[in-house]
Amino acid sequence: MAGHSPGSGSHETDDLTIGEAATRLRSRSLTSSGLLEVVLDRASMTEAELHCFLTIDHEGARTAAAAADDRLAAGRPLGQLDGIPVAVKDNFCTRGLATTCSSQILAGYRPPYDATVVTRLRQAGAVLVGKTNLDEFAMGSSTENSAFGPTRNPWDPSRVPGGSSGGSAAAVAIGSVLGAFGSDTGGSIRQPAALCGVVGMKPTYGLVSRYGLVAFASSLDQIGPLGRTVSDALDLFEAVAGPDPLDATSYPEPLPDIRSHLDRGMEGLRVGLVEELGGEGYEPAVSAAVGDMMARLEKEGAEVSEVSLPSFEVALSAYYLIAPAECSANLARFDGVRYGLRVGGSTVEEMMALTRAEGFGPEVTRRILLGTYALSAGYYDAFYGQAQRVRTLLINELNDAYRNVDVLVSPASPTTAFALGAKTQDPLSMYLADVCTIPSNLSGHPAISVPIGLDPDGLPIGFQVMAPALGEPRLFRVAAAVERLAEFKARPAMVGRS
Amino acid sequence: MNWEPVIGIEVHVELRTASKMFCGCAVSFGEDPNTNVCPTCLGLPGALPVINATAMDWIIRIGLALRCEITSHSVFHRKNYFYADLPKNYQISQYDLPVAINGSFDVTVDGEELRVGIERAHMEEDTGKSLHQGEGGRIHAATATLLDFNRSGVPLVEIVSRPDIRSPAQARAYAQDLRALVAELGVSDARMEEGSIRFDANVSVRPYGSAELGTKVEIKNMNSFRSLERAIAAEIDRQVGLGERGETVIQETRHWDEDAGVTHSMRTKEGSSDYRYFAEPDLVPLAFDADSVRLLQSDLPELPADRRRRYAAMGLDEHAVAVLAASDSSLRGLFDLTVEAGSDVAVAANWITGEVIAAVRRAGQSLDDTPLTGAGLADLLSMVGDGLLSSSAAKDVLTGVIRGEGSPREVAANRDLLQVSDRSVIEAAVTQVLASQPEAIARYRAGEGKVLGFLVGQVMRATGGKADPKLVNEELRSQLG
Numbered sequence: 001m002a003g004h005s006p007g008s009g010s011h012e013t014d015d016l017t018i019g020e021a022a023t024r025l026r027s028r029s030l031t032s033s034g035l036l037e038v039v040l041d042r043a044s045m046t047e048a049e050l051h052c053f054l055t056i057d058h059e060g061a062r063t064a065a066a067a068a069d070d071r072l073a074a075g076r077p078l079g080q081l082d083g084i085p086v087a088v089k090d091n092f093c094t095r096g097l098a099t100t101c102s103s104q105i106l107a108g109y110r111p112p113y114d115a116t117v118v119t120r121l122r123q124a125g126a127v128l129v130g131k132t133n134l135d136e137f138a139m140g141s142s143t144e145n146s147a148f149g150p151t152r153n154p155w156d157p158s159r160v161p162g163g164s165s166g167g168s169a170a171a172v173a174i175g176s177v178l179g180a181f182g183s184d185t186g187g188s189i190r191q192p193a194a195l196c197g198v199v200g201m202k203p204t205y206g207l208v209s210r211y212g213l214v215a216f217a218s219s220l221d222q223i224g225p226l227g228r229t230v231s232d233a234l235d236l237f238e239a240v241a242g243p244d245p246l247d248a249t250s251y252p253e254p255l256p257d258i259r260s261h262l263d264r265g266m267e268g269l270r271v272g273l274v275e276e277l278g279g280e281g282y283e284p285a286v287s288a289a290v291g292d293m294m295a296r297l298e299k300e301g302a303e304v305s306e307v308s309l310p311s312f313e314v315a316l317s318a319y320y321l322i323a324p325a326e327c328s329a330n331l332a333r334f335d336g337v338r339y340g341l342r343v344g345g346s347t348v349e350e351m352m353a354l355t356r357a358e359g360f361g362p363e364v365t366r367r368i369l370l371g372t373y374a375l376s377a378g379y380y381d382a383f384y385g386q387a388q389r390v391r392t393l394l395i396n397e398l399n400d401a402y403r404n405v406d407v408l409v410s411p412a413s414p415t416t417a418f419a420l421g422a423k424t425q426d427p428l429s430m431y432l433a434d435v436c437t438i439p440s441n442l443s444g445h446p447a448i449s450v451p452i453g454l455d456p457d458g459l460p461i462g463f464q465v466m467a468p469a470l471g472e473p474r475l476f477r478v479a480a481a482v483e484r485l486a487e488f489k490a491r492p493a494m495v496g497r498s
Numbered sequence: 499m500n501w502e503p504v505i506g507i508e509v510h511v512e513l514r515t516a517s518k519m520f521c522g523c524a525v526s527f528g529e530d531p532n533t534n535v536c537p538t539c540l541g542l543p544g545a546l547p548v549i550n551a552t553a554m555d556w557i558i559r560i561g562l563a564l565r566c567e568i569t570s571h572s573v574f575h576r577k578n579y580f581y582a583d584l585p586k587n588y589q590i591s592q593y594d595l596p597v598a599i600n601g602s603f604d605v606t607v608d609g610e611e612l613r614v615g616i617e618r619a620h621m622e623e624d625t626g627k628s629l630h631q632g633e634g635g636r637i638h639a640a641t642a643t644l645l646d647f648n649r650s651g652v653p654l655v656e657i658v659s660r661p662d663i664r665s666p667a668q669a670r671a672y673a674q675d676l677r678a679l680v681a682e683l684g685v686s687d688a689r690m691e692e693g694s695i696r697f698d699a700n701v702s703v704r705p706y707g708s709a710e711l712g713t714k715v716e717i718k719n720m721n722s723f724r725s726l727e728r729a730i731a732a733e734i735d736r737q738v739g740l741g742e743r744g745e746t747v748i749q750e751t752r753h754w755d756e757d758a759g760v761t762h763s764m765r766t767k768e769g770s771s772d773y774r775y776f777a778e779p780d781l782v783p784l785a786f787d788a789d790s791v792r793l794l795q796s797d798l799p800e801l802p803a804d805r806r807r808r809y810a811a812m813g814l815d816e817h818a819v820a821v822l823a824a825s826d827s828s829l830r831g832l833f834d835l836t837v838e839a840g841s842d843v844a845v846a847a848n849w850i851t852g853e854v855i856a857a858v859r860r861a862g863q864s865l866d867d868t869p870l871t872g873a874g875l876a877d878l879l880s881m882v883g884d885g886l887l888s889s890s891a892a893k894d895v896l897t898g899v900i901r902g903e904g905s906p907r908e909v910a911a912n913r914d915l916l917q918v919s920d921r922s923v924i925e926a927a928v929t930q931v932l933a934s935q936p937e938a939i940a941r942y943r944a945g946e947g948k949v950l951g952f953l954v955g956q957v958m959r960a961t962g963g964k965a966d967p968k969l970v971n972e973e974l975r976s977q978l979g
Contacts, residue, residue: 093544106543113537115544214543218779248548248781326779329576332587333541337645348582348643375578375774384776 015491018084018178018232025072025083032068032083035178036061036127039085043129043176046494050152052171054090055098056130061085064127071125080235082125087177089168090131091138092223093212094118101214102136102146105334105341105359115212116247117181117223117240124239129177132167136361137331138183138216140164141191141433144424145363152420153196154492155459159417162192162433165226169196172226173492179227179236183213185220186319187412187437190449193226194412194462197451197490199233199479200226202437204469205444206251208237209244215330217323218249220441230450230479234258237472251470261477266300269478272307272405277436283415285455290411293452293463296485297478307401307408311394312439318394319438320431321374321387327364328371334359366427395443402468407478410436412449412462436464445469448479452486460490500706501741503734505663505699506617506714507672511560511655511686512624512694513553519623519653520547520590527692531646539623539651541585546780553653554597555794556685557621558786560655561598562795563683564616568786572597574621574778579771583626583645591656593775596620597784603659603679604803607671609816611803614672615660626650655685661700661711666734670727673697679802682827690722699730702747703737712737713747717761719754729754733761805830809847812837818847825851828865835872841879849879853893861900868900878906885919885966886910919966921973924957927965928973931956942978950974 016024016035024030040058047053068083077083088094091101093111095118100106114122121128135145143151143166151166153159154174161170165182169192172180182189184202193200201224208223215221225236238258244250273294278287298304336342336355343358345351360368374383401408413436423430440447446469449462463482467475515525521538537545561568575593601616626647630640637643657676663669677695681688688695697720702712717733720726732754737747752761777783800808802823809819822833829850836846854875858865878895881887887895887910898909910916918924931953932939942949950971957970 091544093542099543101543109543111537111542111544113542211546212544215780246548247546249546249779325776329578329586329588329774329776332578332580333543333585335580335582335587337582338540338585339542349580352580372774375776377772377774380774380776 015175015228015495016178017228018080018235019229021084021178022080022082022235026077028072032065032072032127033062035083036065036085036129039129039176039178042174043171046154046174046176049157049494050154050170050174051149052132052151052167052174052176053087053130054100054102054133054148054167057097057128060097061127061129064122064125068125068127078123078125079239080124081121081179081239083127084179085127085129085177086121086236087129087132087168087171087180088118088121089134089165089180089182091134091183091214091216092118092131092181093214094128094131097131099131099214100148101138102134102148103359103361103364104147105355106339107147107341109340111212113212116209116244118212120240126239132165132171132180132182134167134182135164135188136364137214137327138164138185138188138221139327139363139367141187141430142418142420142423143167143192144420145361147361150420153417153459154494155197156417156457157494159419159459160195162195162413162417164188164192165200166192166196168226169193169198169200172196172198172228175495179225179232181223181236181240182226183216184222184224184437184441185216185323186434186441189224189226190437190447190462190464191413191433193449194451194464195417195460197454197460197488197492198226198228199230199448199450199483200224201233201237201448201475202440202446203237203241204251204446204472206249207241207255207446207472209240209247209250211244211246215326217326218330219326220319220323222441230448230476230483231262233448234262234476256473258473258476261473262480264477266297266302266478266481268301268303269407269474270303270305270405271297271478272305272401272408274312274408274410275306275308276310276312277410281414281432282411283455286411286413286415286461289453289455289461290409290463293482293485294409297481300481300485305405307405309394309397309401309408309439311390311397314390315394315439315442316431316435318387318390319434319442320370321383322391322442324367324371325374325384326371328368328375331360331364331368363427391442394439398439398443398445399468406467406474407471408466410464410466412436412464416455416457416459416461440466443469446472446475448475450479450482450486451488452482453488454490499742501703501734501738502706502708503664503730504661504702504704504711504714505665505669505730506661507659507663507669508698508700509657509673509676510696511657511680511688513556513653513655513685514687514694515550515553515556515653517550518651519550519553519621520651523651525652526648527687527694529648531644531648534648535650539585540647541587547590547778549781549784550653553621554784556653556683557597557619557655558791558794559683559798560657560680560685561601561619562791563679563798563801564598564601564603564619564657566598566601566616566619568598568791569595570786571595572784572786574781575775576778577622577773577775579773581625582643583628583647583650585626585647585650589622589625590778590781591622592620597786603672603676605668605672605675606803606806606820607668612662612668612671614662617658617660619655619657622654622656624649624652624654661702661714666727666731669699669730670723673726674723675802682799682802697726699726699733701730701733701737703734703741713749715747715749716751717754718751718764721756725754725756728759729761732759736761812843814843814847818844818851821851822847829855832865832870832872832875836875836879839873839876841876842883845879845883846875849875853896857893857896857900860897863900869902870896870900874899874906881906881910885917885969887915887917888967891915891917914962914964916964917966918961918964919969921969923961924965924969924973927957927960928970928977931960932974932977939978
């Protein structure tokens with residue numbers, strides 16, 4: 001039985017949001033080093049049970065916090081994130097710091113360079129606490145596919161935190177960091193955010209550089225923030241977003257103002273609830289909570305309606321052809337030749353085959369095989385080709401829908417956190433966890449999950465808002481309104497114990 | 499049975515851009531291994547490609563020089579296969595939407611012109627280099643393989659011809675002329691021995707007169723123009739032999755063995771490799787705007803075939819056309835300027851490909867470093883034509899001009915090389931010599947024609963070697979009667 005407790009914990013520095021911490025750091029009522037010790041303390045109390053992190057960089061973090069304190073003492077903070085402890089998913093390259101993608105094939109691998117997002121975080125003065133656990137190569141919806149053991153949900157450690165960015169979501173939920181970053185290819189930020197009761201956002205494709213993000217599916221992957229509040233998520237997003245010459249798919253224009261939209265409320269906005277993302281297979285408490293929020297939005301002045309998007313029914317199938325196809329090529333580089341695991345063989349081919357057989361887990365292997373098949377001669381048109389055509393139809397359908405609504409909404413996940421091991425025997429049932437989130441990856445549109453309540457088991461429910469491409473201003477505006485209306489203040493019971 | 503060879507050539511040209519195709523690493527030959535590398539060209543996790551715009555301009559120039567259509571919409575594809583020197587185990591290449599298509603290239607073979615169709619030219623990235631340690635440097639007997647990724651990611655243009663070539667000699671000429679074109683465009687060093695240009699051949703045979711194509715075999719490992727010609731000839735022989743015996747040709751890739759003089763089968767594969775091509779999701783499709791393409795077109799140098807035609811139209815004979823067309827650009831430039839300044843075309847070509855080259859070489863310089871201009875050379879040649887200089891004197895004047903002694907007229911005057919053509923001066927000199935050579939006159943009139951030569955010599959001596967010998971000769975005959 002999951003526990004939850006209202007209000008904050010025993011420390012006065014416990015459970016600060018980024019906004020609160022940044023204020024106190026600037027007023028010097030709090031130091032970055034002090035704040036760091038609090039979160040490291042929280043981590044040390046909870047890691048044995050939750051396993052959010054694969055690497056905690058004590059030395060690096062303390063050095064960064066000390067440097068932040070120098071700047072803060074001199075009254076010259078680099079920005080909102082200066083001195084704030086954050087974590088990044090272990091598929092982000094961090095120079096000199098282990099980057100494993102939760103895979104044996106990269107066990108001990110230390111990149112010689114930082115991902116652009118990591119560089120920008122350092123330039124913003126953020127304190128990088130460590131690298132968080134994930135499903136191997138970001139493939140999964142529960143973090144059970146990690147080669148180094150699963151992460152557990154802080155609300156109920158017998159349950160999954162969601163995936164693939166389960167470590168980041170859990171770390172934010174438990175307060176081992178004030179903010180984190182994940183990657184979202186089919187929902188891997190939003191779904192774990194929903195299951196862990198935090199805010200998780202996937203930007204418009206191209207707004208955040210993918211340089212240094214170990215690629216899973218290149219046309220779908222996006223880096224995004226996880227935070228306790230919508231405002232925190234925006235702070236994190238703004239620190240890393242913007243054009244990058246090292247990423248040819250990077251959107252070339254600077255970010256517009258988003259923050260001033262947070263307080264604008266719902267008056268005059270048209271909100272469409274996606275019909276296809278509900279009904280059978282959806283936990284009743286989830287559907288009820290979403291329906292309840294729709295009513296509250298309407299009271300706030302929104303024009304609510306139901307919208308049908310038939311292509312959403314086949315989005316999952318299209319995704320599970322496109323993503324594996326791209327991943328089969330993206331993961332071909334792991335061959336034992338230049339870095340990572342190498343298993344000896346009598347020929348180069350044998351070495352490559354044995355290395356990959358030993359280094360990759362079953363889900364990764366499954367997707368590589370699926371993807372190779374979908375691209376192969378004689379099958380390309382029926383599978384990969386067809387899936388891309390479906391993708392275009394979905395994009396057209398969404399663009400049509402946005403003529404009549406400003407945002408689309410749905411649950412972020414059909415269910416709340418399920419038990420560890422509940423879906424591992426049936427890959428397809430695990431794939432269904434992504435049905436709400438996948439359409440936004442296929443379309444490249446932005447989407448966000450906001451916690452709005454708990455189910456009867458005390459498990460968090462996430463409300464998803466979706467917007468058209470480059471619709472971040474209205475996305476955050478609606479998310480902020482939802483957050484205000486939900487008044488979700490619950491914290492995992494484990495927080496009280498530390 | 500008469501067999502007709504059908505040959506197509508695939509050329510890979512390494513572009514000598516400052517940096518690689520998809521990253522900022524330097525393109526440089528002969529460096530220490532693995533010193534021009536970065537996450538992108540090493541295929542490290544998380545790395546991404548970014549397009550080299552100059553390389554794209556250069557492939558468009560190659561396409562335009564080959565009279566191709568530049569596609570308005572071009573896409574990069576991933577070509578997937580596993581190999582240790584291919585870091586990502588896929589190569590970023592192009593599949594069905596290459597940059598350039600449907601062109602042609604005119605080649606001269608034994609004085610005749612052959613037009614070879616160009617199927618396509620596309621852009622791809624080069625792989626790293628495998629250095630197999632062990633017997634023969636080949637993979638089969640290797641004890642280990644060393645990998646050097648300096649070459650990984652270098653821009654590579656692949657040019658595919660139509661199977662319009664019909665003999666090993668034509669194939670060689672195509673290869674040589676294409677190499678010269680690429681070098682002239684300045685886009686590549688194009689040195690076979692360095693690997694900056696590579697040739698593969700597709701060879702098939704069919705009975706003469708048949709419209710169907712035979713099974714084609716790909717030939718690799720031809721490292722010189724000579725071995726290209728030999729390898730294709732050997733392969734034609736092999737296929738004809740099979741055909742005569744009623745055996746079938748297997749579609750495969752064969753490796754040319756320079757020492758043994760034969761091709762060996764590299765691998766037997768059912769059908770062709772499945773590269774599982776799909777559009778590169780890390781790169782945005784390319785759209786070439788018409789104005790930029792037009793600008794690149796207008797900037798192209800004169801193409802070799804067009805130049806040969808221009809020389810022929812000027813009236814130069816076949817030999818002169820060939821020699822001049824094969825000369826370097828500064829010599830050819832001098833020719834154009836000399837003709838522009840009024841010289842006779844044949845005379846100018848003759849001097850430039852002969853005396854000018856020799857004189858420049860004697861001076862130990864390159865033509866561009868000398869003060870010789872087209873106008874100056876034209877003036878020098880006109881002095882010869884007008885009889886102001888003998889041919890041998892003109893060679894001395896040329897030497898002087900190249901040494902910086904001044905204009906041809908200045909040098910001729912300073913070195914006292916001006917020929918005397920004034921008839922009255924010559925008349926007087928002849929009269930004077932004849933007056934002192936009664937014996938020679940008598941012998942001449944008795945029928946000894948060769949005495950004339952002696953007398954010419956005498957007049958030349960009397961005039962300090964400067965009399966126009968032709969006029970002296972005429973004057974002597976006239977005075978001797």
